[in-house]
Amino acid sequence: MKIELIDVQGFWPAIWGMRHPLNSHHLMDSEAPEEAEYTMYEDNEGFPYGEWDPPTSFRFGPNDHKLAMKLANAGTDHGKLLRQIVVWADVTATQIWWSEADTYRMGVEKNSTSKMHTLMKNEITPAMFDFSPWGNDDSGYGGIVEQCENLRKKGEFDKLLSILPMSFLQTRTCMFSYAALRNMYHARRNHKLKEWHTFCDWIETLPYSELITGEEKDVI
Numbered sequence: 001m002k003i004e005l006i007d008v009q010g011f012w013p014a015i016w017g018m019r020h021p022l023n024s025h026h027l028m029d030s031e032a033p034e035e036a037e038y039t040m041y042e043d044n045e046g047f048p049y050g051e052w053d054p055p056t057s058f059r060f061g062p063n064d065h066k067l068a069m070k071l072a073n074a075g076t077d078h079g080k081l082l083r084q085i086v087v088w089a090d091v092t093a094t095q096i097w098w099s100e101a102d103t104y105r106m107g108v109e110k111n112s113t114s115k116m117h118t119l120m121k122n123e124i125t126p127a128m129f130d131f132s133p134w135g136n137d138d139s140g141y142g143g144i145v146e147q148c149e150n151l152r153k154k155g156e157f158d159k160l161l162s163i164l165p166m167s168f169l170q171t172r173t174c175m176f177s178y179a180a181l182r183n184m185y186h187a188r189r190n191h192k193l194k195e196w197h198t199f200c201d202w203i204e205t206l207p208y209s210e211l212i213t214g215e216e217k218d219v220i
Contacts, residue, residue: 014084029061082179107180
């Protein structure tokens, strides 16, 4: 399993909205992110060129962080801010994991690579599967890969799909809200499927992941 983070957005508007119920915006102490800016310059010969100045990151203030943690840990009714913090990532996982991950629909969107359009174009090799449970013993799966490749060469798409192992890897660009990730994390952290452990370990690396895990942390 491989997970590649693309972007995380929404902390500032989520914190702003979090302050509405008690109209406590005057207590906000977080630093809002600044957008990237494009600046024009001139080189030594007077020719213009431009550069992007990178955006600054959102930084929690102690007051906002304390309230956000309180609301996040108070349940779905009070933790609405988690629905407004959004993560995009490319996830490459087996059909086994995708079938279980598809249980989670609220706050989750996916765009996947297509078997219909790509499966028949390239040679099918062991690298396209996760056979790690077999260790170094390829006697259990070598024949399957060979059979899949033979069907691909013959153009037998329907037959190929019917025998394609659940260990086949597929990449999807996924959008998760922090609320959805919190549900997934607490439901699957100790799951017997190892891919869930990898996924939950990745969640713990996200910015302010304590909003998801519930772990108490101090902000600097």
